[in-house]
Amino acid sequence: MDNTISRRGLLRMAGAGALGLAAAPLLSACGSGGGGGASGGVSNAGKQLVPWPAYVPFAGPKPDAPGDAPGVQPLYLKYPETLTQSVTDTVGxxxxxxxxxxxxxxxxxPxxxxxxWQAINKALNVDLQITVVPDPEYGQKMTTLMASGSDLPDIIMFTNLALPHSLxxxxxxxxxxxxxxxxxxxKQYPNLANIPTYAWKGMGRIGGRIYGVPLERPTPANSLFVNRTLMDEAGIPKNWTTEQYLDAMRELSGDRKWGLGWFKTLFSGLGGITYHAGSLGAPxxxxxxxxxxxxxxxxxxxxxxxxxxxKLVEARSVYPDSLTVSSTDMQSHFYNGTVASIQDGFGSLSVTNLAKIGDRFELDMGYPYGPQATPWQSAGLFGYVTFKKxxxxxxxxxxRICDYLSAPFGTKEYELANYGVEGVHFTKDEDGIKTTDLFETESNLSLPTRYIGAAPAVLYLPGHPDTAKAVHEWQKASLPGSVGNPANGLRSATQVSKGAQMNQILGDGIAAIAFGRKPLSAWQDIVKQWRQAGGDQWAEELAKEYAASQ
Structure with missing residues (x-):
């Protein structure tokens, strides 16, 4: 049976990017080969900084509603009838x-x-041999690879894992x-020039030099997904105050139903508090x-x-096992109506997930609830790729391979990279792209070419125009007041060596207070513990890097 899918949003729902954590600075890349050099060290302080790549946006198909600088995505309600060709020269x-x-x-x-895979190799004119490593094993695989320093692949993809000594x-x-x-x-690589500057900055320089190509992601970070049908039936407004938000979560709870669902991986760092902190104006x-x-x-x-x-937990508005349930299980609780809203990464917005909801309810995004909200932006990328010397x-x-696989929406290259071969992996109708059963085993879901090159994402949800329009309205309302993390792309040795430990201090502390094991007044002791564990040193290192980048 055919299944309607979205553009690249479908492909972003897995992994760290899908957790929606406001990403910490990415601290991996690849080094010397001329110009900067290892002799200068990995810090950017005191270095001559090369300029960021020029941004030359792709003049693609006209959207139904435009995007803009704060990160609002261009909206497409239909798949383009005519595709352009962005790569004319032989790649490989x-x-x-x-x-x-x-x-x-x-x-x-195979x-x-x-x-x-065969079609990708033919288009690229290379014998592309991709080794795929499951996410739970990737950190260990990268550690082993870096320790050996030999037999490196041509292309190495770095996620947002903080790997010691990676720089x-x-x-x-x-x-x-x-x-x-x-x-x-x-500009010799037009599709790479189409990558927004925020993604390059999120990746950052090493020793003042550029060592990777970012895999762009939209700027919304951890978001609130809501059951709009249920909220409309209860008379809950889209724009709400803090008290209205708390009242809404209480009203939607009871009889083994809950207003809100969290999951365990949100409590490793600041992920679980992102939506609330941004709603109330925190940096x-x-x-x-x-x-x-x-x-x-x-x-x-x-x-x-x-x-x-x-207060949400005290009112029994939160799913009681949120500290132990997985993100996959919590998503299922949301899709089947057990919880009326869920905090998750913006990458969870996909037609694959909309299909799991079916006709049960209309999906929408929760607006920030504070009077001076500062919704948190992501770093604008999931990771990046680097090359062996x-x-x-x-x-x-x-x-050129990265350039081809980064071709934007509305091009023939994008269609092949993201959907495969027409008539084999997908078909088209008035609703747009529909994948075949073969897509589940033959696509960039299983052969992740999207982690070698990624087009800037657009808002395209075939078969779900009302949801796409609602998300676009949410972006227009929320993102103009959103704020980025000034540490994105900056280098800190303390973050690399102690970041996991420090994130755990914060995650454990947030969970302990939220679930009533410690009083709110205990937060100051947790902050003190975090600062002593390296927080003050981290801040000093970031300040030096920031000064050098201005």
Whole structure:
């Protein structure tokens, strides 16, 4: 049976990006090969900074409603009737190209039986050999790879894992891409020039140089997904005050139903509080005051958000096993109506998930509830790819591969990379793209070419125009007041070496207060513990990096 799917939103629902955590600075890349060099160290402080790649937006199909600078995505209610071709030159030279990427799905069918893989290889004119590693094993795989320092693949995909000594590894083993990508040089790769500047900044420089190609993601971070049908029946408005929000969650709870669902991985760092902190005006992870970095956890708005979470639990408005349930199970509770809303990553918006909801209710996004809301933005990327050191012509070939796979919505290259071969992996009708059964085993779900190159995402949900329009309205209302994390793309040795431990301090503390194991007044002791564990040092390192980047 055919299943309608979305554009790339379908492909983003798995992984760290789908958790919606306001991403910490990505601290991985690949290093020297000319220009900057390992001898200068990984810090950007005191270095001459190469310019960010020039941004040359793609003049693609006219959307039904435009996007804008704060991160509102262009809205497409129909799939383009005419596709353009963004790559006219031959990409590859027939050689073998190896890549290592993460996967969140089943392994791909072998090349000999995989028509999607065969079509990608033919389009790229290379023998692309992709090693896929399941997400739970990726950290260990990368650690082993970096420790060996040999037999590296041509293309290495870095997620937002904070891997100790990754920057040093990168400088020593991977290609400096600055001469190919900085400033106007990127115009040799038009699809890479179409990647917004925020994604490059989110990736950051190393030693003042550029070492990777970002995999762009939309700017909304952890969001509130709501059962709009149920809320309309209860007379709950879209725009609500803090008290109206708390009242709504109480009203929707009872008889083994709950207003809100969290899940366990939200309580490893700031993920679980993101929506509430942004609603009440807290800075996104850090703020810069007179050149100093000040953590959001020290602000009164953050404590107010903690208090809201505590009140939600006290009122029995939160699913009781939220500290132990998985994200997959909590999504199921939302789809079947057990919970009326769920905090999750914006990447969970996909036609795949809308199909799981079926006709039970209309999906919508929860608006921030505070009078001076500052919704938190993501870092604008899921990760990025880097290249093993090689001769300049080889690096150019690898960049052409990334350029092809980063082709934007509305191009023939995008269609192949994201949907496969028409008549084999998908068909088209008045609602747009519909995948076939074969897509489940032959696509970039199982062969994650999307983690080698990614187009800037658009808002396209075939078969669900009302949901797409509602999400676009939410973006227009929420994102103009949204704030980014000033630490995105900056380098901190403390974050790399102690980030996991410090995130656990915060996650455990938020959970303890929200679920009543500690009083709200205990937060100051948790903040003190975090600062002593490295928070103050982290802030100092960020301030130096920030000053160097201005």
């Amino acid at each position: 030279d027939g050689s073998k190209v190896t890549a290592l990427v993460v996967t969140f799905g089943p392994p791909p069918a 090349l000999a039986q995989n028509r999607y 040093e590894f990168i400088q020593a083993q991977c290609a400096d891409l600055s001469d190919h990508l900085a400033g106007d040089a990127v 996104n992870t850090w703020s810069v005051v007179d050149g100093r970095f000040v953590s959001t956890i020290t602000t009164p708005q953050f404590e107010q958000a903690l208090d809201v979470m505590r 090689a001769a300049p012509e080889r690096i150019k070939l690898l960049l």
